[in-house]
Amino acid sequence: MTDAFRGQAVTGPERTPIARVxxxxxxxxxxxxxxxxxxxxxxxxxxxxxxxxxxxxxxxxxxxxxxxxxxxxxxxxxxxxxxxxxxxxxxxGLTGAPLGTAPVMSLRGAVLATKTLRVGEGVSYGYLFRAAIDTRIALVTGGYAQGVVRSLGNAADVALAGRRLPIIGRVAMDVCVVDIADAEVQRGDEVVFFGDPARGEPSLTQWRDATGFSEAELVTAVGLHANRRVVE
Structure with a gap:
């Protein structure tokens, strides 16, 4: 649990991010x-x-x-x-796949809570991120226990509220924090960690570049540890 949200319970089925296949x-x-x-x-x-x-x-x-x-x-x-x-x-459908193919897996979480972060305040363990200006942040489901690699903090974006917004601070076991600024975000909103770039979703290449892991390693870790769901 990040320090900025200490005291707020993370409960219910929305706690677990979904790896959609x-x-x-x-x-x-x-x-x-x-x-x-x-x-x-x-x-x-x-x-x-x-x-x-x-x-x-x-x-x-x-x-x-x-x-x-x-x-x-x-x-x-x-x-x-x-x-x-x-x-x-x-x-x-990983990077380098032929024209006409698409990514098969996407990872989707949900917003648990939002909060104002004042200038100078930090988030997550070790305060690797401190706000340079007043902003708003969201606690979202998805942490390293589900394959969201810790080094993605301060290095990768998510798709949320029709925008690309950065993961900030250190990724925790089951959650991470996103800087939502003035985006209209509320509890329960879907968060896309990676998916199909053709739909404006983040690509796995960002994860690969930030973590040093191959895309094969990343999708395997997510598929084995997140709540996997086969969809049409």
Missing amino acids: SQGALRRNAHVAASAGVDRYDSRLLRGDAWGHGVSAVSEVLRDAGFVRNDPEDDTHVPPSDDRVLDAVAVF
Whole structure:
């Protein structure tokens, strides 16, 4: 719990951020690959619970799209050429994916409370952030226990109230703080940590650059630790 919000309980189902896995985006990405002549997928694509996206959801889409599983550890099998094996970056819509694909996973939290922060006041452990001017802040669900890496504090934005707003201070276990300034924000509003840049949502590239982790590591951590939900 951040010092600026000490004494305010973090309770209820909204406490846990949601890692949304879009089956629609997964199907579209698989179709783009199939249209390019890809017809198989490496079994390693399903490791780490399919990179945090969920083995059952991913396997179902690949099966319905007609992809054949190729096990690289089976040395009796002659592997197909690389251009016929599904690329994880392409199917999950990570940076560098082909045109026409989209990110499959997004991470969404919620505003728990808002508060005025006066000039000179600090937030979170160690007061890594102190307000240069009077401003307003929001306590939002999502911390390092759900894959929101601690080094994202003072280094990444979220989408909230139709704007891009910065995470400030040190990310806590289950929550973090966002500087909302004069944005119209209230309890329960959705916060998007990352998603589809085509919809104005933050990209995972910002997380990658701020943390030093690969996008594969980031989505896997989020998918395994946040409350994952498969949506259309």
